[in-house]
Amino acid sequence: AQSVTQPDIHITVSEGASLELRCNYSYGATPYLFWYVQSPGQGLQLLLKYFSGDTLVQGIKGFEAEFKRSQSSFNLRKPSVHWSDAAEYFCAVGVFKAAGNKLTFGGGTRVLVKP
């Protein structure tokens, strides 16, 4: 069975500083990987996804993520954070089969942005 671990529960970063969120996954086949962001009281918004090809994936809002198969990781990065980036971030692995598909999420990382 697949699983996702986000080792950092909380991260505090200063506005304008860089941000990196860690994600490790466990899955027996080639993974489909996602990063979502959730603002308080809101649903999930897709930041980026990886299915195959280039291991450096660009997303919305200036985010990027790098897939490293040897480390079973899919870390999310942003060079310069804005106060509006304060939110909770979820990494997920997708299992897609003809019979159906589902996402398995990590526990999330809450990002706080200091002025």
Add this chain to the structure above:
Amino acid sequence: DAGVTQSPTHLIKTRGQQVTLRCSPKSGHDTVSWYQQALGQGPQFIFQYYEEEERQRGNFPDRFSGHQFPNYSSELNVNALLLGDSALYLCASSLAPGGNGYTFGSGTRLTVV
């Protein structure tokens, strides 16, 4: 282009009662998945509906059931509510079971007292 619409946004129920949550998928999507997100946790997969059938199910008891209608909208029903069912229930829509794009709604916040 309307995204995923969920109703109601909030509701409070008493232990032992039954609840029905509703979801209208994004225009053009035909598959609906439901997720439960307890406070401070990541979402957990409940089940997925396609062609009005349950295609895949997560580790949830039979108290959780669902339905998909011909217009692709969906309902999530929970019977015999427990305090532990208090959570944000998220609906996600996509195109076909093998589709790789999910659009999430804003969720229904269920509180069981």
